[in-house]
Amino acid sequence: MTDKTETPSEAYGRGMKTRRSVLGDAHVNRASSAATPFDQPFQTLITESAWGTVWSGDHWTKRERSMVTIALLAALGHHEEVAMHIRATANTGASREDIREALMHVAIYAGVPxxxxAFKVAKGVFAEMDAEKA
Structure with a gap:
């Protein structure tokens, strides 16, 4: 569990470690190098809160968090983020079958469109991932 009395730097350090383990160094390096004084506070916020608290919790596995995250992003129509998190499944252990099942839940609970x-996005990402392996 996460200690609620910790300093932001502890949450940031833990978040950066988790963020890198899920998204990969290349993605995090690109995001970090693209940060400006305008959006740096936002980068810090997501690193501390999303990655340092939610994704770093010890109750769910990264695989479980990955499936839930993909379903939520798909339900909300955040297609670029869906693609990013599908790519991250190479690091989280969520399988293509896991993703399919998460998207089937999206169809029932958030709508077929x-x-x-999201299935279209996933198929495109899988094709890119397969091409990179070839």
């Missing part, structure tokens, strides 16, 4: 587009 949201799931339909």
């Amino acid at each position: 949201a799931a339909n587009h």
Whole structure:
């Protein structure tokens, strides 16, 4: 569990470690190098809160968090983030079958159009990932 009395630097350090383990060094390095004084506070916020608290919790596995995150992003229509988190499954252990099942839940609970587009995004990402392996 996360200690609520810790300093932001502890949450940031833990978040950066988790963020790198999920998204990979290349992605995090690109995001970090693209940060400006305008959006640096936002980068710090997501590193501390999303990655340092939510993704670093010890109750769910990264695989479970990955499936839930993909389903939520798909349901909300955040297609670029869906693609990013599908790529991250190479690091989280969520399988293509896990992703399919998460998107099937999206179809039932958030709507067929949201799931339909997310399936399209997933198929494109899988094709890119397969091409990179070849």
